[in-house]
Each structure stands twice: as structure tokens, then as C-alpha cells.
Amino acid sequence: MSRPAILITAADLAPQALALLADYEIVYAGRSPTEDDIVALCRRHDPVAIIVRYSKVGAAAMDAAPSLKVISKHGSGTDTIDKAAAKVRGIEVVAAVGANAAAVAEQALALLLACAKSVPQLNERMHAGHWDKATHKSLELSGRTIGLIGLGAIGLRFAKMVDALGMHVLGFDPFAKNLPDYVQPADLETIWRESDAISLHCPLTDDNRHLLGAGTLARCKQGVIVVNTARGGLIDEAALLAAVQSGQVRMAGLDSFAVEPMTAGHPFQHQPGFILSPHIGGVTSDAYVNMGLGAARNALAVLAR
Incomplete structure (x- = not known):
């Protein structure tokens, strides 16, 4: 029986965060995914969680993943997530506040x-x-x-x-x-x-x-x-x-x-x-780990309910 999937809207995640997600199949969207890329991956893998690093997650992606329970931001700003659409669908949106x-x-x-x-x-x-x-x-x-x-x-x-x-x-x-x-x-x-x-x-x-x-x-x-x-x-x-x-x-x-x-x-x-500077304020080796851990823990907390 296949493991439930978690989609990462990036090409990588900190190893410390991946260790927390060992029970899940990890799907990467690539270095610079488009919204259409994310919709296609949701349709193919039906993730239970999305960890958002790059690009936007809107209603189309949510509808393409009927098992989706949580969208977890790799950082603190959630403006790239359609929170109203998530609320209507009963999908929780969480953020790694303070990690960076x-x-x-x-x-x-x-x-x-x-x-x-x-x-x-x-x-x-x-x-x-x-x-x-x-x-x-x-x-x-x-x-x-x-x-x-x-x-x-x-x-x-x-x-x-x-x-x-x-x-x-x-x-x-x-x-x-x-x-x-x-x-x-x-x-x-x-x-x-x-x-x-x-x-x-x-x-x-x-x-x-x-x-x-x-x-x-x-x-x-x-x-x-x-x-x-x-x-x-x-x-x-x-x-x-x-x-x-x-x-x-x-x-x-x-x-x-x-x-x-x-x-x-x-x-x-x-x-x-x-x-x-190219939006790298939160991009340090320490913040990369902290944000990954925060996003993973937040997603797991919702999935455990």
C-alpha cells in the first residue's frame, strides 16, 4: 500500500525536516514551479499536505487534491495561498511564524x-x-x-x-x-x-x-x-x-x-x-533548517488530528 504524499513546492527541503516526514512520500515541484505545475502534481499524487516554498497555491490545486488536509508555509507570509478557498474546503493553512x-x-x-x-x-x-x-x-x-x-x-x-x-x-x-x-x-x-x-x-x-x-x-x-x-x-x-x-x-x-x-x-x-536584493532576507542556512522544521511540524500536527 502506497504512502500518502506531501507536495513540496520547491526542489528541496532541509534534511532535518525530511527526517520528520519519513512516513510520507515526498514529491518535489522543482526549482520554480508554476501554478499549473502544482495543479498537475496535485492531480497526479493527491497529496495530504502541501509545504509551500515557491509559487502560489489556489483553488484549482486544492480541487485537484481531494485528500488535502493542510497547506503549510515554509516561512511566515501566507499571501501566496488562497486562504479563503482553503477555508471553504476545510483545508487548514499554517505558517512557520518566527522561523526566519x-x-x-x-x-x-x-x-x-x-x-x-x-x-x-x-x-x-x-x-x-x-x-x-x-x-x-x-x-x-x-x-x-x-x-x-x-x-x-x-x-x-x-x-x-x-x-x-x-x-x-x-x-x-x-x-x-x-x-x-x-x-x-x-x-x-x-x-x-x-x-x-x-x-x-x-x-x-x-x-x-x-x-x-x-x-x-x-x-x-x-x-x-x-x-x-x-x-x-x-x-x-x-x-x-x-x-x-x-x-x-x-x-x-x-x-x-x-x-x-x-x-x-x-x-x-x-x-x-x-x-x-532578490528576496533573500529569510534565506540563510539556519533559517532554511528552521523554516523546514517549522513547516513539517505544523503539517504533521494537523495530519495527526
């Missing part, structure tokens, strides 16, 4: 520092033989204000880091409770008005899509730094481009984008004022 918090918070800090200190630009100039000591001035972060939108595991970890730099931390999250004393709760209007830097750490929803757009960016301090290690859809990319070009935004450090992967010809490419 350290990794993403460190990436946000790296982008913030790179924006303030012009690290990539100075490195490029040095390699080209320039010595800009007499003309370059960096931005000192100590004593400045940073506004954090989203105070979950990642946002709070990042808050601790920037507090250690001597920054004044404002935070907006309608669901956060018992905040540490170094985070001052603030509404969005206060964050736009007072922040020297803004960092996004919230999930993407229908209500906050393009949270940072032409209107909100115009209400920010001139020369604000924008950091996004959350979801690209939180930012109106055309509005951000215009704000960087006008100087309203000093620098933007981005690890996520509206359409991924970014393709050649994207307006952010070769554009001064942007420091870009």
Missing part, C-alpha cells in the same frame, strides 16, 4: 545601514580607483527616528537592533500587545510625519496594498529612507521611483518586489537611490 525572524531582521538592518552609509556605492567607487573621503558624507542613524510597520516576530527583532543603534523607534501594529518599552506605539500619520527611516514588516493584505504610495510618501519627511523586507505589493513601485528621483526618498533598500523574480528592464535597475 532573525534572518529577515538582519537583512533589514543590512539594507538600512547600506542606505545610510552608501556602502555599495562607495565599494563600487573604490574598485574603480576613486577615493571619496573629501566629498562623501554618510548619514548617522543614532538619534534619528525609525518607523516600523508591523511588530510581529521580525519587526520586534529589528526594533531591538535599531534601538541598540540609538534610534528612536515608532511602531504601528493594530494587533501587537505588550510592546517593549523601547517601541513607542504610533499611528500611521505620526510615522509618516516623524520618521527619518521607515521599515515594513507586515503581511500583505487587500487593505494595505500600496500602503506606501504617492500620497503617503509625500507626507513623509524629505530624505526619508525606505526599507522593505516584507512584501513588494506594500509599495506602489512607480510612486517610489518618482519619490527617489525627486529626492523625497533619500534611498530605498528593497528585498521584495511586486512581481518576482525581477526581470530585465525593471525601472529600479541601474537607478541611483536603490539598493536591491
Whole structure:
């Protein structure tokens, strides 16, 4: 009798996670599966669980797998899963919340520092033989204000880091409770008005899509730094481009984008004022293991009921 299947929407999973799933047949969708690929694999293998790393899982995939009981995210963001469709079908959606918090918070800090200190630009100039000591001035972060939108595991970890730099931390999250004393709760209007830097750490929803757009960016301090290690859809990319070009935004450090992967010809490419990374904030060797273990344990917990 064949073992029940678990579909992984990727080409691999941490060995430690695979060890937990030894009683199941593991089916991999490949390095960059499409939604159609996932539907076809669901139809062929009828998995009892899907562990989502890449691509989207929608109603068609759920309908193609009548034995499906749980969709487990390899990470914390579940916006690539049609949660409404899952709820209607009685399929549980779970996430490995906090498993990559350290990794993403460190990436946000790296982008913030790179924006303030012009690290990539100075490195490029040095390699080209320039010595800009007499003309370059960096931005000192100590004593400045940073506004954090989203105070979950990642946002709070990042808050601790920037507090250690001597920054004044404002935070907006309608669901956060018992905040540490170094985070001052603030509404969005206060964050736009007072922040020297803004960092996004919230999930993407229908209500906050393009949270940072032409209107909100115009209400920010001139020369604000924008950091996004959350979801690209939180930012109106055309509005951000215009704000960087006008100087309203000093620098933007981005690890996520509206359409991924970014393709050649994207307006952010070769554009001064942007420091870009390919959505790798949560991609470290440690986070890979932690997210795999979290996703596997979450799936098994639902399957055991």
C-alpha cells in the first residue's frame, strides 16, 4: 500500500525536516514551479499536505487534491495561498511564524545601514580607483527616528537592533500587545510625519496594498529612507521611483518586489537611490533548517488530528 504524499513546492527541503516526514512520500515541484505545475502534481499524487516554498497555491490545486488536509508555509507570509478557498474546503493553512525572524531582521538592518552609509556605492567607487573621503558624507542613524510597520516576530527583532543603534523607534501594529518599552506605539500619520527611516514588516493584505504610495510618501519627511523586507505589493513601485528621483526618498533598500523574480528592464535597475536584493532576507542556512522544521511540524500536527 502506497504512502500518502506531501507536495513540496520547491526542489528541496532541509534534511532535518525530511527526517520528520519519513512516513510520507515526498514529491518535489522543482526549482520554480508554476501554478499549473502544482495543479498537475496535485492531480497526479493527491497529496495530504502541501509545504509551500515557491509559487502560489489556489483553488484549482486544492480541487485537484481531494485528500488535502493542510497547506503549510515554509516561512511566515501566507499571501501566496488562497486562504479563503482553503477555508471553504476545510483545508487548514499554517505558517512557520518566527522561523526566519532573525534572518529577515538582519537583512533589514543590512539594507538600512547600506542606505545610510552608501556602502555599495562607495565599494563600487573604490574598485574603480576613486577615493571619496573629501566629498562623501554618510548619514548617522543614532538619534534619528525609525518607523516600523508591523511588530510581529521580525519587526520586534529589528526594533531591538535599531534601538541598540540609538534610534528612536515608532511602531504601528493594530494587533501587537505588550510592546517593549523601547517601541513607542504610533499611528500611521505620526510615522509618516516623524520618521527619518521607515521599515515594513507586515503581511500583505487587500487593505494595505500600496500602503506606501504617492500620497503617503509625500507626507513623509524629505530624505526619508525606505526599507522593505516584507512584501513588494506594500509599495506602489512607480510612486517610489518618482519619490527617489525627486529626492523625497533619500534611498530605498528593497528585498521584495511586486512581481518576482525581477526581470530585465525593471525601472529600479541601474537607478541611483536603490539598493536591491532578490528576496533573500529569510534565506540563510539556519533559517532554511528552521523554516523546514517549522513547516513539517505544523503539517504533521494537523495530519495527526
